[in-house]
Amino acid sequence: MSRSLPLALGLIASLAALALAGTVHAQTAVITDPARAALALPAAQVAIPPVRTDVDYAGVIRYQADVTDLDRRIVSVRQTIPVANAGPMTLLYPKYLPGNHADTGPIQLIAGLTVTGGGQRIEWVRDTVEPYAFHLDVPAGVTEIEVAFQWLTQPDNAVWRVTMTPAIVNMQWEKAILYPAGYASNRITVAPSIKLPSGWGYGTALTTQSYEGGVATFAPVDLYTLVDSPMFAGAxxxxxxxxxxxxxxxxxxxxxxxxxxxxxxxxxxxxxxxxxxxxxxxxxxxxxxxxxxxxxxxxxxxxxxxxxxxxxxxxxxxxxxxxxxxxxxxxxxxxxxxxxxxxxxxxxxxxxxxxxxxxxxxxxxxxxxxxxxxxxxxxxxxxxxxxxxxxxxxxxxxxxxxxxxxxxxxxxxxxxxxxxxxxxxxxxxxxxxxxxxxxxxxxxxxxxxxxxxxxxxxxxxxxxxxxxxxxxxxxxxxxxxxxxxxxxxxxxxxxxxxxxxxxxxxxxxxxxxGPEAEAPLDGITRGGYRLTYTDTPTALEKRVQSGWATDFQYSLGFTLTGTTFRLGNVLWGSPAYEAGIGAGWDLIAVNDTAASAEVLRDAVTAAKGGETPITLILKNGTRFRTVALNYHGGLRYPRLERVEGTPDRLxxxxxxxxx
CATH class of the missing domain: 1.10.390.10 (Neutral Protease Domain 2)
Known part of the structure; x- marks a missing residue:
């Protein structure tokens, strides 16, 4: 497979400078515990190696993942990383994840990290400035190290996205891998494999070499291609x-x-x-x-x-x-x-x-x-x-x-x-x-x-x-x-x-x-249409805009969610905002009638063109409020209306x- 990243890009003059500057500015791992300092750890002042884009990492990293622990939702990982020389070495956990456009690597979910070499444990220390970096000292005579850890995936989507269920695993390699610092991702070769539950099938852009005994073994690829080739597997x-x-x-x-x-x-x-x-x-x-x-x-x-x-x-x-x-x-x-x-x-x-x-x-x-x-x-x-x-x-x-x-x-x-x-x-x-x-x-x-x-x-x-x-x-x-x-x-x-x-x-x-800045809607006008609003969406509009029934953004200025009819998406400057309403209030009643989305829609329709305000009773915790909204514009749902006599460019x- 061809290299996935260029060695040099004329369009990115800054890339080489950025790489030579290192993953981060020279950073230190300060060891303050005398007992730990006595171990075979890196020197007290450790710089993360600068990235070189013109050198291959020597050897092939063997990578094994096991995703069969579905009930506990644990991914177990073992990596065998060749080392050319004894001495200081830094391993990195991916921080800036492709497609996330941010430093979202979930290192908080990595546990049980152990490193061994030559049959003995090698202690590591986390960088105190860049916590995605782990420093260690490779003993003399060791030609490869074993790295083992667990990715503790989560049971619900409260904080971290669920990636393992009883029937599906979404394996994202970048969330369960460490790699040597100092090298570009396309200069590190990895031979990946994964153990799946019995009888499962899978999809991935990686090339399968074998699938036996529940273990899928893939052709070696560079780290960039591995990270760019996730897997969906399932029963x-x-x-x-x-x-x-x-x-x-x-x-x-x-x-x-x-x-x-x-x-x-x-x-x-x-x-x-x-x-x-x-x-x-x-x-x-x-x-x-x-x-x-x-x-x-x-x-x-x-x-x-x-x-x-x-x-x-x-x-x-x-x-x-x-x-x-x-x-x-x-x-x-x-x-x-x-x-x-x-x-x-x-x-x-x-x-x-x-x-x-x-x-x-x-x-x-x-x-x-x-x-x-x-x-x-x-x-x-x-x-x-x-x-x-x-x-x-x-x-x-x-x-x-x-x-x-x-x-x-x-x-x-x-x-x-x-x-x-x-x-x-x-x-x-x-x-x-x-x-x-x-x-x-x-x-x-x-x-x-x-x-x-x-x-x-x-x-x-x-x-x-x-x-x-x-x-x-x-x-x-x-x-x-x-x-x-x-x-x-x-x-x-x-x-x-x-x-x-x-x-x-x-x-x-x-x-x-600024106040005069407007939404870029000229394309709709040139396209032969105008934006209008209707109080009666069609069946197709209801199907496409599936949340229409609880959407009052362009009338009262909020949406309703859940069985408690909680107010959300309160529009800044809307009638609700001007009445002092923020998100998080539950709608209890509308004009002295028990609340529902339908009741609220009827009230907005009845108030159209009149003078009587719409009265809402709201609850937040132990507090209740009665709010009168002087809104008389009716329901408003967006629609594009054809402008006759103009080209239908849309x-x-x-x-x-x-x-």
């Missing part, structure tokens, strides 16, 4: 070829129950169309094969995570068997598939780090995730996973959210790219004011719609953002090695399609902040490509 498993051109793209399905794995021929046809439409959009493939890993489960933690030759995805257990219920989530696999081109093969230069302990930067997540969000939604429509009407309903929901978001008064979209680094997807009570993760996905997608329609308008609909996608992401068909891109590269590529002041176009939308954008 209920099926692998389906969805590549119309020849057995290179597969749907690997695991499920809580065997009856859930029941895709119809029509549903599989949509996924075959997805592969075809992606081929026509990008004009290339940067993989030898691609494995969709799909879990149909309400027990495994939810995920949608991109990889170069695979992706991790979960859907509801009845995703295929109750297809009409799934309209709102069908864009997940198209989104993750798009990442093979944007995010893996082509990715922001500041995310092409040498290994998993070099800090990442997220300055271009509005491209990495934002343009991927755009293409994922479009490919969903072009493949038939969404009808045109379903696609328009989804777009209306996004447009309304950002039209009513006050957070850009103080925080620019560009700054939300730092959200994960500030605290990985930390939930907040005032999301409309805080802004956050979703913005560099969904608001950025609106910017790319704006760009697409601008190109179409400026070229009399002869060119579009499709031309950019093929020229920018579709280069070097068959090449795996990632390429880094910069803001300047984007501007140049856009200008090659249609000459325009793209730097100003992008920066004015990314950096807009219709063309969503239409399947014939070649």
């Amino acid at each position: 209920n498993y099926r692998r389906i070829d969805i590549d119309p051109t020849g057995d290179r793209v597969h749907l690997n399905i695991v499920a809580d129950r065997p009856g859930n794995i029941a895709p119809t021929a029509e549903q599989l046809g949509f996924y075959e169309n997805l592969v075809t439409q992606a081929d026509r959009l990008f004009g290339s493939r940067h993989f030898d094969r691609y494995e969709f890993l799909l879990g149909l489960t309400d027990q495994l933690g939810g995920i949608g995570l991109e990889h170069h030759r695979s992706s991790e995805n979960t859907q509801a257990p009845d995703y295929f068997t109750a297809w009409d219920k799934s309209a709102g989530s069908r864009a997940l696999l198209p989104h993750e598939y798009t990442h093979s081109w944007n995010g893996k093969f082509m990715r922001p230069a500041d995310e092409l780090t040498a290994n998993y302990n070099v800090p990442t930067q997220n300055t271009l997540l509005w491209v990495y995730e934002g343009q991927t969000q755009y293409w994922g939604d479009i490919l969903s429509a072009r493949s038939g996973l969404h009808s045109k009407d379903e696609a328009l309903i989804g777009l209306a929901g996004v447009a309304a959210f950002y039209q009513n978001q006050p957070g850009r008064e103080w925080r620019a979209l560009q700054d939300t790219n730092n959200h994960n680094l500030l605290g990985y997807r930390v939930p907040g009570l005032w999301t409309s004011w805080m802004r956050g993760t979703g913005d560099y996905y969904r608001e950025s997608a609106l910017i790319w719609l704006d760009a697409d329609t601008l190109i179409r308008e400026g070229t009399a609909d002869k060119k579009s953002l499709d031309d950019f996608a093929k020229a920018f992401f579709g280069v070097e068909d068959g090449v795996f090695t990632p390429r880094g891109y910069t803001f300047e590269d984007l501007v140049a590529a856009l200008n090659a399609v249609y000459a325009h002041d793209w730097a100003t176009f992008l920066r004015s939308r990314l950096d807009a902040v 219709g063309d954008i969503f239409a399947a490509r014939r070649r």
